[in-house]
Amino acid sequence: MSETGLRDSSLHRHLPDRLEGRGARLVKSWESLLLAVAIAIFVANSFASPYFLNAWSLSDATFNFTEKAMIAFAMAMLIIAGEIDLSVAGIVALASTAMGAAAQFEVGVPVLILVGLGTGLLCGAFNGILVTGMGLPSIVVTIGTMSLFRGISYIVLGDQAYRGYPAGFSWFGQGYVFWVISFELVLFAILALIYYVVLHRTSFGRTVYAIGNNPTGALFSGIRVARVKFVLFLLTGLMSGVAAICLTSRLGSTRPSIATAWELEVVTMVVLGGINILGGSGTIPGVVIAAFVMGLVTFGLGLLNVPGIVMSIFIGALLIGVIALPRLWTLWRQR
Amino acid sequence: MADAGTPVLSLKDVTKTFPGVTALDAVSLDLYPGQVTALVGENGAGKSTIVKVLTGIYRPDGGEILLDGAPVRFASAQDATAAGITAIHQETVLFDELTVAENIFIGHAPRTRLGLIDWPAIRARAAEILDRIDAPLDPMTPLRELGIASKHLVAIARALSVDARVVVMDEPTAALSRKEIEELYELVERLRGEGRAILFISHKFDEIFRIADRYTVFRDGQFVGAGRIADVTEDQLVTMMVGRSVDQIFPDRDKAPGAAVLRVTGYSHPTEFDDISFTLRRGEILSFYGLVGAGRSEVMQALFGITKPSAGTVEIEGRARTIRSPSDAISAGVVYVPEDRGRQGAIIGLPIFQNVSLPSLGRTSRSGFLRLAEEFALARDYTKRLDLRAASLDQDVGTLSGGNQQKVVIAKWLATKPAVIILDEPTKGIDIGSKAAVHAFMADLAAEGLAVIMVSSEIPEVLGMSDRVIVMREGRQVAELEGAALTPEALVRHAAGIGAEKAA
Numbered sequence: 001m002s003e004t005g006l007r008d009s010s011l012h013r014h015l016p017d018r019l020e021g022r023g024a025r026l027v028k029s030w031e032s033l034l035l036a037v038a039i040a041i042f043v044a045n046s047f048a049s050p051y052f053l054n055a056w057s058l059s060d061a062t063f064n065f066t067e068k069a070m071i072a073f074a075m076a077m078l079i080i081a082g083e084i085d086l087s088v089a090g091i092v093a094l095a096s097t098a099m100g101a102a103a104q105f106e107v108g109v110p111v112l113i114l115v116g117l118g119t120g121l122l123c124g125a126f127n128g129i130l131v132t133g134m135g136l137p138s139i140v141v142t143i144g145t146m147s148l149f150r151g152i153s154y155i156v157l158g159d160q161a162y163r164g165y166p167a168g169f170s171w172f173g174q175g176y177v178f179w180v181i182s183f184e185l186v187l188f189a190i191l192a193l194i195y196y197v198v199l200h201r202t203s204f205g206r207t208v209y210a211i212g213n214n215p216t217g218a219l220f221s222g223i224r225v226a227r228v229k230f231v232l233f234l235l236t237g238l239m240s241g242v243a244a245i246c247l248t249s250r251l252g253s254t255r256p257s258i259a260t261a262w263e264l265e266v267v268t269m270v271v272l273g274g275i276n277i278l279g280g281s282g283t284i285p286g287v288v289i290a291a292f293v294m295g296l297v298t299f300g301l302g303l304l305n306v307p308g309i310v311m312s313i314f315i316g317a318l319l320i321g322v323i324a325l326p327r328l329w330t331l332w333r334q335r
Numbered sequence: 336m337a338d339a340g341t342p343v344l345s346l347k348d349v350t351k352t353f354p355g356v357t358a359l360d361a362v363s364l365d366l367y368p369g370q371v372t373a374l375v376g377e378n379g380a381g382k383s384t385i386v387k388v389l390t391g392i393y394r395p396d397g398g399e400i401l402l403d404g405a406p407v408r409f410a411s412a413q414d415a416t417a418a419g420i421t422a423i424h425q426e427t428v429l430f431d432e433l434t435v436a437e438n439i440f441i442g443h444a445p446r447t448r449l450g451l452i453d454w455p456a457i458r459a460r461a462a463e464i465l466d467r468i469d470a471p472l473d474p475m476t477p478l479r480e481l482g483i484a485s486k487h488l489v490a491i492a493r494a495l496s497v498d499a500r501v502v503v504m505d506e507p508t509a510a511l512s513r514k515e516i517e518e519l520y521e522l523v524e525r526l527r528g529e530g531r532a533i534l535f536i537s538h539k540f541d542e543i544f545r546i547a548d549r550y551t552v553f554r555d556g557q558f559v560g561a562g563r564i565a566d567v568t569e570d571q572l573v574t575m576m577v578g579r580s581v582d583q584i585f586p587d588r589d590k591a592p593g594a595a596v597l598r599v600t601g602y603s604h605p606t607e608f609d610d611i612s613f614t615l616r617r618g619e620i621l622s623f624y625g626l627v628g629a630g631r632s633e634v635m636q637a638l639f640g641i642t643k644p645s646a647g648t649v650e651i652e653g654r655a656r657t658i659r660s661p662s663d664a665i666s667a668g669v670v671y672v673p674e675d676r677g678r679q680g681a682i683i684g685l686p687i688f689q690n691v692s693l694p695s696l697g698r699t700s701r702s703g704f705l706r707l708a709e710e711f712a713l714a715r716d717y718t719k720r721l722d723l724r725a726a727s728l729d730q731d732v733g734t735l736s737g738g739n740q741q742k743v744v745i746a747k748w749l750a751t752k753p754a755v756i757i758l759d760e761p762t763k764g765i766d767i768g769s770k771a772a773v774h775a776f777m778a779d780l781a782a783e784g785l786a787v788i789m790v791s792s793e794i795p796e797v798l799g800m801s802d803r804v805i806v807m808r809e810g811r812q813v814a815e816l817e818g819a820a821l822t823p824e825a826l827v828r829h830a831a832g833i834g835a836e837k838a839a
Contacts, residue, residue: 015715015718015719015723015725015727015728016726016727016728017688017711017715017727017729018725018727018728019726019729019730020731036554057710135342136399140504154390181503201704201705202700202703202704202705203696203697203700203703203704203705204703205694205705206689206693207696208684208695209684209685209689210685210689210693212684213682213683214678214681214684215678215679216678217678217679217680217682217683218682218693219641220639220641220661220663220671220679221661221682221693221694221747222660222661222662222665223662223693224660224662245750247765250452295707327574
């Protein structure tokens, strides 16, 4: 695209809304490239292992990413706005511990859910106040609260575990809505849709992009930057609470080491999904596809009996590879 | 002092252009050993650009730089330093976390035979240089513990440590107290006595006449004149600085201001401005003129809710208002087009239409949901009025020229249908064509009954566009000029405090 339309002096009089149609933009998008990668991995997996193309094993594979992806949606918005929350796994641990403690008093399932969500919201509010109220950098604050939240779980539980969740509670992590479609997968889809609408179809979502591209300019445009960021921290806390409910329900127990290192997988998923780590751009569909890519890779490698350590190497290489690819492509074309 | 032979450094027909702007248009400048040359010009005359050319930060597009008569090219700041040219900037470029000695020798530290930094030598030589300029500083003091005046001394010591033949001082007294300024003068005289060539950039006439041997005047990036200070008067210099450029034509306006829209009384800030009071009428263009740092932008940013005033009242359309944030200001009908377009004005990374609709999302959306068609319509309406040149409304504002970015920012604010629009240096760094468009548009806005405040440092623009001008100096409102009293000489005198000096 040329810098301005000065070649043709009449051009400016009829400024078109867009130069490219929907189709052209879609083809050139990061999401399309990622989708191609996902399909390639899917095909490769089905050749590599005879057990891959099976409805139930594919359904099992979705548990590799559904809970993390729920957090990743909120994290995506936070990163687009130029902040980050590394305490999400700590929030999961604390929320799970709080639910476990509540379960000891034989409360009902609705109360457990409220405890899980409430803990998530409180943790998110704590991060949000430190970052937006006191102006501290979020990366430092949430590295601190990462240890703080999980540390509380360790103090409460030590080397013990909470069990004895009520029978109905297991449905969130183990229940199926229809045939092989799990409750978690349905929740993942609903949340993906909600986050898609919020980020891409509401004025709140627009302000998130504005803040991420230029926080000063956003402030000068009358956006209440601190308030928007605070809401995003709340949402990230809340989604960590949701993930804690699903994960605790699926495992049926709470140990303080629950969801260890999830923050890195969540951030990886977000960045792989095309969210600029410096803020300002990226989409929810990208994160959805990235979730599937990561789920497929871990599941495929699992079927091939690749150990977990090697898997994390593979995920790391995939992340760097997918991000370097467009850059290499431009460099190559410039030669 | 007779004409001291040949210049040590000469710039001949040096040209530097930026997209849409010619910052330097074939200018010449000669610096003589043992003489102080004052570079004089209004804001935007090209003074900062010439400093950057001299210190190797910018490479000129045309012309040549002669060092001892031989052409040289500075590919980097290191090249300029190696050639013996050092600059002491307005805000000194030093490192707060390092010591005085480290600051003096950074980049050219003496080494031991092993190639390691020779700390004892650094300390000894730093102490020696500081002693030479009578600077009462311990070389091992961390720089952050020093005041601005002492930091200047460190910068000067740094200049001496590389044995600079040419010392560029860019408004060195801007932030100094009277006593510190006296000490600086003594130092400049000492440097002159050592045979160094000094380029002294200043807005203050008293110090130019006090310290300089020669002068060079730039205006709008062009060379206007040069000579010996002894041969000119203050008035002649002022005339050379402001002399009307003929190629700027301002729109004709019917000046008929209406009812008062904005009334500011006793507006004060602990450090930036004090006791500012004015009334702005519908259909009026009120300008704020002054030197950089006079507090004009700070007043405007307080009115827009960015900084908090400590005292004073604001009345908008007859109602007393407390403005705590930009969103308060916007809902009160006051909008601000900032000077720092890239950081505060445009949201680079977002397309044009999203920039325009950003403060108006409440109107273009329905119960929080975006309506793209409304946004495009809004953007199309306002960008068309401003004659925006772009390929499409979906284009990233970052890909537009400065002038067109400014049009997007103005369109963004007009779309909120404000009562008062404040434009801070609205045409700074934009091309002539866009300038004319912005000027014509300002006239239209005033004609439609909008109240306009313009902060500007460009005298032709202030004279050509304003109904009334408030001059600020050092945070205070020093004059209000209109009609026949509104002359370029009056503006410069009040802004620089020449009248006050004479009266005293």
